[in-house]
Amino acid sequence: MISLDALGPNGNFRTRNRLTVTDVAGTPVAELSLVPKVFVTRAMSALRRATTLPVRERLAALARAADVFVNANIAGLSFADYEHAVSRVSGVPLSVVRSATAAIVAAAEQARFSAFQARPTGAVDDWRDERTTLGSAVWTRRGDVFAVHAAGNHPGPHGLWLEALALGYRVAVRPSRREPLTPHRLITALRSAGFGDDQVVLLPTDHDAADEILRAADLGMVYGGDDVVGKYATNPNVLPQGPGRSKILLTRDVDWRDHLDTIVDSVSHEGGVACINATAVFVDGDPAPLAAAIAERLAAIPTLPPQDPKAVLPVAPVESARAVANYLAAQAKSTLTVLGDVVDELGDGSAALRPAVHLLDRPDAPQAGVELPFPCVWVAPWTPRAGLAPLRNTLVLTAVTGDHALVDALLDEPTISNVYVGDHPTYWLRPGVPHDRYLGEFLMRTKTLIRS
Structure with a gap:
């Protein structure tokens, strides 16, 4: 002990x-x-x-x-x-x-x-x-x-x-x-x-x-x-x-196939447990093929105990894992399950939380804001007419787009903390850049001083 x-x-x-x-x-x-x-x-x-x-x-x-x-x-x-x-x-x-x-x-x-x-x-x-x-x-x-x-x-x-x-x-x-x-x-x-x-x-x-x-x-x-x-x-x-409720947006001028690696990594890289993991992916076009491609990639992740160097998925006590799965099932009732079977028991009283992919039928579906502590992603359609409303309240938004006016609007939106333009995963971070604004903005203030 x-x-x-x-x-x-x-x-x-x-x-x-x-x-x-x-x-x-x-x-x-x-x-x-x-x-x-x-x-x-x-x-x-x-x-x-x-x-x-x-x-x-x-x-x-x-x-x-x-x-x-x-x-x-x-x-x-x-x-x-x-x-x-x-x-x-x-x-x-x-x-x-x-x-x-x-x-x-x-x-x-x-x-x-x-x-x-x-x-x-x-x-x-x-x-x-x-x-x-x-x-x-x-x-x-x-x-x-x-x-x-x-x-x-x-x-x-x-x-x-x-x-x-x-x-x-x-x-x-x-x-x-x-x-x-x-x-x-x-x-x-x-x-x-x-x-x-x-x-x-x-x-x-x-x-x-x-x-x-x-x-x-x-x-x-x-x-x-x-x-x-x-x-x-x-x-x-x-x-x-x-919660981060981080998101990815792909507009019509890009092909999501060119960015599938980044999308899948954004969902699963941190084991899906971090606020900078992607919770929802919005695509200007038919979201079903993208959801299927994400599911195919995520389904190939092996179930391993957390201490295994090759482990990708988070593990929890079986009871906790089932509680998470039951909550997800309740939230996802009106959606199409593309990848499910969340609980995969390891035989020692623990279970891996396997990835889940759900397809939404509209950009403003409330499920897109449901964040869970494992690779769980909601894939939804989006059009310019839907605007910024579905994208708000986001820690990181990766926008794969060539629309500079849209980028301006995303940066001006006060409820979006960080905007990554292009093929950058939502988990990207390095020392010196703010996670959710600089902590120093909260801890410090300025005073004027003049001295002799």
């Missing part, structure tokens, strides 16, 4: 109240210490009293943490053992876990570059800059303490909150009960690299105390479904990270 202590402002803390973390087959893997609300309150107060490290020290510490994260033995696990455990616990394919952990390492190493990409060109980040003698905007924090309610469906999002550390925030992370291994390892590495115990903390806790983490912070970020987004939508101090 892996022991995952809470990481408080006075060091590791092992509680009597512990949660058993199991793998997808139900086998116990780890024990996670759950802290009470009073511990959370005291930890958040300690973060508020702490002093931020100077910028050079914290950026150097982030770079050292990347090395510790990969090379140290943490909680009794080597890096390879940790990645294997994450795959077994979360059900995310091992290849996806490896890609995500590499992205976390890159985020730590390049924190200076990524975090400061959001700074306005007219601002400086240090009041001592010579430009302030004539008057200049200075980029400053909106607060001192940042709270994160972490995601558990994919390790990758843990690379994002490292930018808050780079910008000088003290950070409190409430890990997901589904996959607490990544934040525990990352925060342990950060502390080993030079961040004090009162600079970054791990606070596993129940829902009541989780609200206390956000209440006691200056700003927060939460991951979850539509219910989470709705809960915090009107709170200006909380940044919700919800």
